[in-house]
Amino acid sequence: MKLTSKIFNSHPSSDGDFFLGMKRILGFKPKSLEIYKTAFLHRSMNKKDNEGNPVNYERLEFLGDSMLGTIISKHLYNEVPEGDEGYLTKMRSKVVSRKHLNELGKDLGLLKYVESRIPKAHFGDNIHGNVFEALVGAIYLDRGYNYCEKFINERVIEPYVDIEQLEGKVISYKSLVIEWCQKEKKPFNYNVYEDTGKDELKHFAVKLTIGDRMLAKARATSKKKAEEKASKRAYFALQSRIDNK
Amino acid sequence: MKLTSKIFNSHPSSDGDFFLGMKRILGFKPKSLEIYKTAFLHRSMNKKDNEGNPVNYERLEFLGDSMLGTIISKHLYNEVPEGDEGYLTKMRSKVVSRKHLNELGKDLGLLKYVESRIPKAHFGDNIHGNVFEALVGAIYLDRGYNYCEKFINERVIEPYVDIEQLEGKVISYKSLVIEWCQKEKKPFNYNVYEDTGKDELKHFAVKLTIGDRMLAKARATSKKKAEEKASKRAYFALQSRIDNK
Structure with missing residues (x-):
């Protein structure tokens, strides 16, 4: 009976919900659902892999942070040919500012997928941005660079990156x-x-x-x-x- | 006469030498030679594009630095599943340290391609690493992510990245x-x-x-x-x- 239920529940409904949620956020189908689950796993869950290594979103956040910076760098490089190295560095840090990433994570409604033993109300604002970065890391590992670039173009650059505003020439x-x-x-x-x-x-x-x-x-x-x-x-x-x- | 010589010299021999040099260093054929030339152009040359924007390797260095960090991050993520975010950050900064990048640039013999009004003997050691980063930026723009990853795997990770040594467990x-x-x-x-x-x-x-x-x-x-x-x-x-x- 246990085996049968395992076979019939190989995609339990919660997995199905998570899959659909991810598809909605990503704009494409995830391949390995597992890696996206890790992107929402808070350290308070104390999850470990088979080797006993802690599993949570922090390592993916490290990876996503780096990839996000690279894709924003490429965008700024192409968009602002008159900006020197110092200018590009400054603009990039504005785009990937903590405040901005937190906003992005909030807009995408990422918090609802976070698995944590700590009540979500107790989290500060940074959880939104951290999980957003982890999600970028998960896309990188699951689907590679091109999907990351597409995701960041559609979800970050097109809707939110305005050079004039970033330069402070136009506040609002x-x-x-x-x-x-x-x-x-x-x-x-x-x-x-x-x-x-x-x-x-x-x-x-x-x-x-x-x-x-x-x-x-x-x-x-x-x-x-x-x-x-x-x-x-x-x-x-x-x-x-x-x-x- | 001028036109004829232009036609016959559309690939002047110096371009041919540069192309072969790049092919040797990159391990593949460059598509747009121009972008690789920019990767070796020192600001002292005072070159400008048609819009009057300064052209030198510094913007490519900004881009390459970011891409290099991302690919090293992915490598460390996969290689060291037991390392947390802090560990990964520390290890990455060891791999992409100024000293290490300067060594890489020296090993590849990049200095000989640098175009500068300043005598090369007057440059400090950092020119090697800076141009190495600019070269990664040029690959990114010319051939995209996958070629960058391949180049960094072959020229950086395989020959030089030893986790035990980076951890300081083994000095030599x-x-x-x-x-x-x-x-x-x-x-x-x-x-x-x-x-x-x-x-x-x-x-x-x-x-x-x-x-x-x-x-x-x-x-x-x-x-x-x-x-x-x-x-x-x-x-x-x-x-x-x-x-x-």
Whole structure:
């Protein structure tokens, strides 16, 4: 009976849930589920492998941190040909800052997969970023470099890496837009609503109206980010209108 | 006339030499020669691209440094399952230490390709390691991750990364062997000779005789390394002899 149940439960439903969760987050199917499980395993679980070595996400975090830095480096190298070594180093450290990684981990909703004996409420903010890095390490080992690069492009670079903002030239496009509206005495409205659509992750959409025109739309994984994205679009639309005057 | 000479010299002989030199060092054919040239371009040349951005090896060094760290991280992750995050970080920084990278750059004879207005004799030791890192960055951009990993495996990990030595458990296998010989009152001899053979890089071979037996042979890119490699082999051969007594 035990053997039969083993055969029939070779993919127990919790594994199935985890598989689907990972697929949703990764944007592709994981091959070895085991390595992703390790990416969410907190040291408090005291898990050990067959040789008695501790198993938790910390080693994967070490690996993912390094891979993340390399892919961001390549992106900055290609995007900013005028930036010297010192500039690239500074920009990279902004992209992979603790604060930024914690945000990324939160947006992806990684905490819910963490296995720990410590109540999750007791964790500080860093758990989000640590597990995010461990996840990158797991992708590297499971599917290799190209999947890592694709994941980081889609989940980090495209939605969040804005060179102008990183340079501190622009702190917030939303504040620039509001400032402009106030100066020009135009009413403005950010209409935000949930719009997950066919996407696997929760998304918000925003429509930005200035005066009586809907000037920009945007979607992102948080309200704040959607507003910022729409503001950036509106900002550039407004700039060309100003230039054409 | 100028046009004709341009057509006939589209691969001037200096390019041909550089191509062959790179092929020898890399172990594969470069695709874009330009990027490898940049890897050897010192800032003193004051070269600029069409947009007026400075072109020299420093940006590639930034990129290569990161990629090198990532590939070494993966190697250590796989090789030392018992090492925690702190251990892995420490070991990686030993492998990619300035001293080690300078040695690697020297062994590969990279200095002769450096283009600089400063006489090469005026450079410190770091030029070797810096250009080595830039070369890794160039491979990354020219041929992608897999070629980088292969290059680093062949040129760094296989010949030079010894976990026991990095851990400081063994400082030098040669000194262990000599100690053993003295204790056992056995005469020993390191017979070193140049043996580049079909290899593209200069190599040395060594035959280590202990008593009247030739106990180990080894080849490497320097005398010291060949001796160390042969000593390591002899050390393990001696250990099994001791154990079998």
